[in-house]
Amino acid sequence: MKKTIVASVVALASLGSTTAIAFEKGDIIVRGGLATVAPDESTSNVFVGGADLGVDLQIENNTQLGLNVAYFITDNINIEVLAATPFKHDVDFGVSDPLGTGDQLGEVTHLPPTVSANYYFLGNSNTFKPYVGLGINYTFIYDESFTAANQAIGLNDLSLDNSFGLAAQIGADVMVDENWFVNASIRYIDIDTEAHFDLNGVSGSVGSIAIDPLVYTFAIGYRF
Secondary structure (H helix, E strand, C coil): CHHHHHHHHHHHCCCCCCCCCCCCCCCEEEEEEEEEEECCCEECCCEECCEECCCCEEECCEEEEEEEEEEECCCCEEEEEEEECCEEEEEEECCCCCCCCCCEEEEEEEECCEEEEEEECCCCCCCEEEEEEEEEEEEEEEEEEECHHHHHCCEEEEEECCEEEEEEEEEEEEECCCCEEEEEEEEEECCEEEEEEEECCEEEEEEEEECCCEEEEEEEEEEC
């Protein structure tokens, strides 16, 4: 996926209008498209009643509609707010299933609103407009649930903490005309959480879950 997005950025550089069109202070841009959250997760092992089950967790990719809005505070710097439809991820056992209920443990849903400051670094008069950004993220995690098979053996009350962390990105806008453009970006988000659950009245936990996804976005944008 990373290679695909990078190739898309390079290809887009050759598709823009031959007329140089600059973003300007006061401009508002809106982008909408597909966003894929690809976790680069690392987790501690699953514990039940203090006993280590000897397995960690794996969190699968998910693609949703992505939307962001940015306001230019100078000709080269904008403040961007990232939003999306909720991402839903399957949560699997990392290697093998110690419970005999299938590899999938459950699923979680999250929203990762992110505010970033982006700097356009090649000169804003270029049709091809690469940028880098740095920001903060607050991830809301909700609708956590076990699969029916895991609920049947007594697993319930799954809960994951919300997360606050940094975010960074690199991307490019390529102008098609004075207002329309296409965009591709790769964003890193620092997401750390913990999981708690109950197994037949015995407390369980995963003490450290570093999700730390890369978010790949391909979008169409409009300048107001």
